[in-house]
Amino acid sequence: MSLAICSLKWEAARTGRQKIxxxxxxxxxxxxxxxxxxxxxxxxxxxxxxxxxxxxxxxPDARSGLIWPSHDGWGTLTALVFWEADGRPTEYRSRFVRDPLSHSTGYDSTATTDIAPTRGGQYRSYTWQMFVHPQTPVGLKISARGAGDVRIAAPLMLAEFKLAIHTDVATP
Structure with a gap:
C-alpha cells in the first residue's frame, strides 16, 4: 500500500509567537x-x-493552516500541540476540519476533543482517520477557554499537523 504524506511543524522559538x-x-x-x-x-x-x-x-495568513490532500484516499490526520503554562484556561479543545475556510465543500468539523488542564504546560496529541479528497482542504483548529466559555489567547509553543493518505484503499 502506498502513502502520500504531508508533515508540518511550527514552533514559537523559530518563527515567533502565533497570534491566536x-x-x-x-x-x-x-x-x-x-x-x-x-x-x-x-x-x-x-x-x-x-x-x-x-x-x-x-x-501566517489563514490559508497557511491548510493541507490540500494530493489524492483521494483514507487519511490519517495527526497533530501535536504544546501550550505554554498559562493558568487561565479551564479547558483546551481541538478539532480537525474539512474545508475550514469554506473554499470548496463547506466547513465540516470532526473529532472535537475537550480536555481539562493539568499542572504546567499542556502537551496534547490527536489522531483521526477519514476519507480525504484533493478538492477539500483539511485544517487543525484549537481553542483555550476559561470560565463561562470565554476564549483565551493562551500562548502556543509548538504545533505539528500531519496527513498520511492511504492511496490504495481496497474495495470488495
Missing part, C-alpha cells in the same frame, strides 16, 4: 510556515501557498 485569533466558530486555525522547517515534509505539495486563492498565501 478566534473565528466565528470559536476556534483558531493553526498556521504553518511554507519554508522547509525542521521535520516538515511535503514532497506532494499539499501545503502549497498557491492553493485556495487568487494570489499566493503567506504565513
Amino acid at each position: 485569533t478566534y473565528d466565528s466558530d470559536g476556534y483558531h486555525l493553526v498556521r504553518f510556515p511554507y519554508d522547509a522547517a525542521e521535520e516538515s515534509y511535503d514532497p506532494w505539495k499539499m501545503h502549497d501557498p498557491a492553493r485556495g486563492g487568487t494570489s499566493p498565501s503567506k504565513f
